[in-house]
Amino acid sequence: MSARRNSDLEFVVLSRQTPCPYSQPTLVKIILGHLAAVLLAGSVGAFGQARSVQALPELPLSVAIEQVGSYHPITGRQRLNWFVKSTVGPVSLTAGVFSAAISTATNNPREYGPHWEGFGKRYGMRLTGISTGNAMEAGLGSLWGEDPRYFRAAGEPLKERVKSIIVMTFAARRADGNLAPAYARYLGTAGNNFLSNTWRPDSQSSVSDACIRTLLGFAGRMGSNAFAEFWPDARKYIFRRK
Secondary structure, eight states, X not given: OHHXXXXXXXXXXHHHXXXXXTOHXXXXXXXXXXXXXXXXXXXXXXXXXXXXXXXXXXXXXXXXXXXXXXXXXXXXXXXXXXXXXXXXXXXXXXXXXXXXXXXXXXXXXXXXXXSHHHHHHHHHHHHHHHHHXXXXXXXXXXXXXXXXXXXXXXXXXXHHHHHHHHHHHHEEEOXXXXXXXXXXXHHHHHHHHHHGGGTSOGGGOSHHHHHHHHHHHHHHHHHHHHHHHHHHHHHHHHSOOO
16 A cells, blocks of 8 residues: 555656646747748748739838739838838837737736736837837848838739738749748848847747747738738728718
């Protein structure tokens, strides 16, 4: 009886000492694996979607494309304009309000607290991350002619427009008008999320947290592309004159 009790005690001790299969190092590997798979899939799609387009500068965050025409490489002034509007433009600032509101309601991170001061800190935290990532994407992309703008597939079938939204999340135009993997975006999105670990609260400053934020960053970029793709059409119906 005593031997069995000792055996049970040893099992409990060993169970407590055995690491959980979802420990932080394992979780980080899983997240990094998923992130690599997403970026690889996006890069493959980018290589398979090369085509020439014509850029029309009247839209702030997106540029309409036409079936026939030549692509005009982005200028330094247009690149700066993209950075400003994608960072502190109405769409970005409004998205920040919703993001900070949801995080405040769920008290995430807990160090900021569920109050107006916490809302302000969360809003500022997002804005610093967005500005850092956009600056890296615009700056690094200028070295090899990567165009950060989104190109609408206006007039195309719905399936092609949705496909464009997904592909342009991971791809960008080069100076010759062809699509290629958006390496500056990869570096900017991942870089700002890992760099922000240095000033984030402890509950959100781990490697796994940065990996998750990077994945969410690409999801957010896809949502931004969808808004840029369909909002001009929706606006015509919503605000059309009767």
